[in-house]
Amino acid sequence: MTTIHDLPKEDLFxxxxxxxxxxxxxxxxxxxxxxxxxxxxxxxxACCLLVxxxxxxxxxxxxxxxxxxFENTAVCAAGIKRGLKSIGKGDALVVGMAGDGGTADIGMQxxxxxxxxxxDILYIMYDNEAYMNxxxxxxxxxxxxxxxxxxxxxxxxxGKELFxxxxxxxxxxxxxxxxxxxxxxxxxxxxxxxxxxKKIRGxxxxxxxxxxxxxxxxxxEKTVEIAKKAVETGMWTIYEYENxxxxxxxKPKLDENKNLSVPxxxxxxxxxxxxxxxxxxxxxxxxxVNEKWKRDLAxxxxxx
Ligand SMILES: Cc1ncc(C[n+]2csc(CCOP(=O)(O)OP(=O)(O)O)c2C)c(N)n1
Ligand SMILES: [Mg+2]
Numbered sequence: 534m535t536t537i538h539d540l541p542k543e544d545l546f547x548x549x550x551x552x553x554x555x556x557x558x559x560x561x562x563x564x565x566x567x568x569x570x571x572x573x574x575x576x577x578x579a580c581c582l583l584v585x586x587x588x589x590x591x592x593x594x595x596x597x598x599x600x601x602x603f604e605n606t607a608v609c610a611a612g613i614k615r616g617l618k619s620i621g622k623g624d625a626l627v628v629g630m631a632g633d634g635g636t637a638d639i640g641m642q643x644x645x646x647x648x649x650x651x652x653d654i655l656y657i658m659y660d661n662e663a664y665m666n667x668x669x670x671x672x673x674x675x676x677x678x679x680x681x682x683x684x685x686x687x688x689x690x691x692g693k694e695l696f697x698x699x700x701x702x703x704x705x706x707x708x709x710x711x712x713x714x715x716x717x718x719x720x721x722x723x724x725x726x727x728x729x730x731k732k733i734r735g736x737x738x739x740x741x742x743x744x745x746x747x748x749x750x751x752x753x754e755k756t757v758e759i760a761k762k763a764v765e766t767g768m769w770t771i772y773e774y775e776n777x778x779x780x781x782x783x784k785p786k787l788d789e790n791k792n793l794s795v796p797x798x799x800x801x802x803x804x805x806x807x808x809x810x811x812x813x814x815x816x817x818x819x820x821x822v823n824e825k826w827k828r829d830l831a832x833x834x835x836x837x
Pocket of ligand 1: 581666
């Protein structure tokens with residue numbers, strides 16, 4: 534297992550970028566590059582990471598870095614990989630790294646196609662649960678009840694009225710070699726998965742929970758605490774799917790019936806994006822989370 538203490542000192546995603554304090558995506562990019570190493574090519578669509586890490590003439594990436602269009606991440610990464618192979622540089626790791634909007638919504642078609650063709654790339658979705666770069670609009674990955682600028686909280690509408698899209702399950706349904714979820718709050722699990730994904734051939738999909746203090750109206754110094762609470766309450770499940778088998782890697786505290794035991798309210802109350810939420814909405818969301826947890830357990834059991 535790779536731990537945060539084993540990482541090289543040299544940064545391949547350097548300081549000097551312009552991410553907000555407490556940005557989960559910046560924490561991820563920095564640590565991720567220490568595992569992926571120099572023989573890596575990054576493709577990045579429009580997203581916060583592009584703006585804070587790669588706006589000309591400044592660049593935090595110390596590896597080749599490409600940007601084309603918002604909806605093309607997986608297909609651009611696949612094209613780069615095929616091109617490199619054809620000039621004898623097929624050993625390079627090609628990574629497509631996009632936000633949740635660029636993955637669960639607008640990049641979905643290219644992503645599904647690349648997964649179905651089993652393109653030899655690593656796709657990383659950092660999940661900050663909204664379109665943050667353009668001013669906090671809801672995405673398919675925004676959770677139920679969350680305030681965003683397009684799901685306002687007022688008398689009639691009280692935040693997002695639909696539930697979070699289950700992208701990792703959609704990717705599992707493609708039958709690709711590797712799908713995993715992780716979180717910036719559990720670096721050893723995250724780094725081990727990155728190391729594993731780096732070595733596997735074929736299509737690999739990682740979805741990483743990345744706190745966004747600005748968009749979630751939360752304190753920057755609580756970034757890791759919030760991310761931990763997401764796992765403890767079952768709002769975010771950490772698992773991996775490899776060669777047709779699924780395993781939940783970090784289990785939250787459960788009661789004797791294997792039900793979740795930490796109420797989601799503890800997670801919601803840490804963030805201003807849920808400030809308006811009613812008791813009725815909380816219980817609706819709690820039921821959804823309980824059901825999702827049961828489903829995740831059942832899938833793990835079925836795919837042992
Ligand atoms: C085709 C297209 N539509 C819309 C945009 C505007 N746009 C740029 S970044 C962005 C939001 C990205 O959200 P997400 O992928 O979740 O990344 P985040 O900003 O949250 O890191 C949008 C809507 C664009 N660049 N191209
Ligand atoms: Mg986003």
